[in-house]
Amino acid sequence: TIGALLSAIGIAGMDRLVQRNVLAMSGRAVEAAGDVSTLLLDKTGTITLGNRQAAEFVPVKGTTEAEAEVADAAQLSSLADETPEGRSVVVLAKERYGLRERHQGELVGAEWIEFTAQTRMSGVDVDGRKIRKGATASVIAWVEEQGGTVAKDADAIANRISEAGGTPLLVAVHDDQGARVLGVIHLKDVVKEGMRERFEELRRMGIKTVMITGDNPLTAKAIAEEAGVDDFLAEATPEDKMALIKREQAGGKLVAMTGDGTNDAPALAQADVGVAMNTGTSAAKEA
Incomplete structure (x- = not known):
């Protein structure tokens, strides 16, 4: 049946992700990830090494x-x-x-x-x-x-x-x-190696990248330019993250969010696709 076929496709996608050290929590998440148009990334621990x-x-x-x-x-x-x-x-x-x-x-x-x-x-x-x-x-x-x-x-x-x-x-x-x-x-802090090339690849795929950070605008701008993201949100609170996700979704965008901290959990849950770092907190992973 079509239902069984879709399940099989989802499982196959999950298996391929495991080979790249990505653990998918559901086949639906894998399917949604293929249609993402906006990727929001928490700066610390995601774009940077996170050990300031x-x-x-x-x-x-x-x-x-x-x-x-x-x-x-x-x-x-x-x-x-x-x-x-x-x-x-x-x-x-x-x-x-x-x-x-x-x-x-x-x-x-x-x-x-x-x-x-x-x-x-x-x-x-x-x-x-x-x-x-x-x-x-x-x-x-x-x-x-x-x-x-x-x-x-x-x-x-x-x-x-x-x-x-x-x-x-x-x-x-x-x-x-x-x-x-x-x-x-x-x-x-130090930007992770190879980030600019990865963001360029996402740009070619039509995915807009936005770095989210609690840093002031000057620091955020410097790191965003070094990393090569399309845009950034500085001095962001958890509420600001949620508002940005909802605004993108209201505009018809499918949104993915990456993060590693407990304060990222609400935004990860609100996003169409939530991606938690392995080094992140339990709250982030479970969101």
């Missing part, structure tokens, strides 16, 4: 803080951050500036501020100080909310890092001297 590492601490001008003091605040704000980039901040502060690697349990009475996609920053309140680390716009807004001022070159330093394809994280403090930006953490 702290490379340097850059103090802003107009402050008395030296690099070591920026490193100290950066390390404190990263003690509760178990991501590879968070751990790299702690390690860099220790190795380059001789700071002892501290642990959460040592800071009695500390209140840890967890990173969220909405606030886009994390940190700690301890010993009368509030320390924050995060996206440029978020940290600047926090400093201003605390009644502080931002050194003029904070944006310039962040932009320089972004234009080089890095990710800037501002470090700020609110203490008895007021609220201010201390400096910038430079995170480096």
